[in-house]
Amino acid sequence: MLIAGNWKMFKGPGETAAFCRALREADLGDVDVAVCPPYVSLADAVQCLAGTEIGVFAQNCHWAAEGAFTGEISAPMLRELGVYGTVVGHSERRQLFGETDESVARRAAAALEHGLHVIACVGETESEREAGKTEDVLRRQVSVLDEDDNMVVAYEPVWAIGTGKTATPQIAQEAHAFIKSLLDLPVLYGGSVKPENAAELAAQPDVDGALVGGASLDLESFVSICRAASQ
Ligand code: PGA
Numbered sequence: 005m006l007i008a009g010n011w012k013m014f015k016g017p018g019e020t021a022a023f024c025r026a027l028r029e030a031d032l033g034d035v036d037v038a039v040c041p042p043y044v045s046l047a048d049a050v051q052c053l054a055g056t057e058i059g060v061f062a063q064n065c066h067w068a069a070e071g072a073f074t075g076e077i078s079a080p081m082l083r084e085l086g087v088y089g090t091v092v093g094h095s096e097r098r099q100l101f102g103e104t105d106e107s108v109a110r111r112a113a114a115a116l117e118h119g120l121h122v123i124a125c126v127g128e129t130e131s132e133r134e135a136g137k138t139e140d141v142l143r144r145q146v147s148v149l150d151e152d153d154n155m156v157v158a159y160e161p162v163w164a165i166g167t168g169k170t171a172t173p174q175i176a177q178e179a180h181a182f183i184k185s186l187l188d189l190p191v192l193y194g195g196s197v198k199p200e201n202a203a204e205l206a207a208q209p210d211v212d213g214a215l216v217g218g219a220s221l222d223l224e225s226f227v228s229i230c231r232a233a234s235q
Contacts, residue, residue, distance in 0.1 A: 164195025
């Protein structure tokens with residue numbers, strides 16, 4: 005069971021250091037834990053969590069090792085900082101920054117090749133779900149990913165992200181089972197995970213953890229989610 009906090013564009017280096025210092029003292033129960041701070045805060049997170057089992061992930065990673073790619077960061081650069089892994093294909097990247105299945109696949113492959121762990125995000129929009137296209141969308145998004153021991157998938161229905169509308173445990177379970185029928189990898193659930201719903205989601209047979217956005221920004225709430233999921 006992996007509980008990863010996706011901080012999005014929140015917490016600069018100072019706030020990150022304070023959060024990570026408190027996190028290392030917290031009782032997180034029996035789960036693997038990771039945080040995904042913004043790029044500028046990664047070094048502080050790595051430093052403050054050194055010697056713990058808590059992983060530090062970036063939120064994205066370019067496919068080239070270096071080059072003329074203004075605004076991008078490469079896997080070797082993340083490795084040099086001591087970062088453990090990276091998220092790729094988050095729906096905000098796909099929807100707001102033009103990422104495609106192909107660019108997500110290239111980012112994932114390069115990260116793995118350079119020794120990073122990967123959380124690869126997939127998920128349908130509300131209109132895709134309403135049109136009965138959920139499985140087609142998941143199949144398309146998953147088909148570009150290769151099985152790898154260092155990769156997990158995060159199922160994040162777009163309609164559940166930051167909306168307070170969590171997928172029911174049954175919807176999550178169904179989607180996770182479908183993804184696993186295509187790719188033999190652990191699948192995290194993401195989308196409005198909170199301390200109140202984490203245990204029930206984590207209890208589903210094919211839910212192997214959570215990618216938590218908003219509720220991961222507050223220490224107490226993130227710790228509660230970790231402990232709820234570990235039961
Ligand atoms: P949320 O975000 O928990 O705030 O819905 C999840 C995510 O985007 O990873």
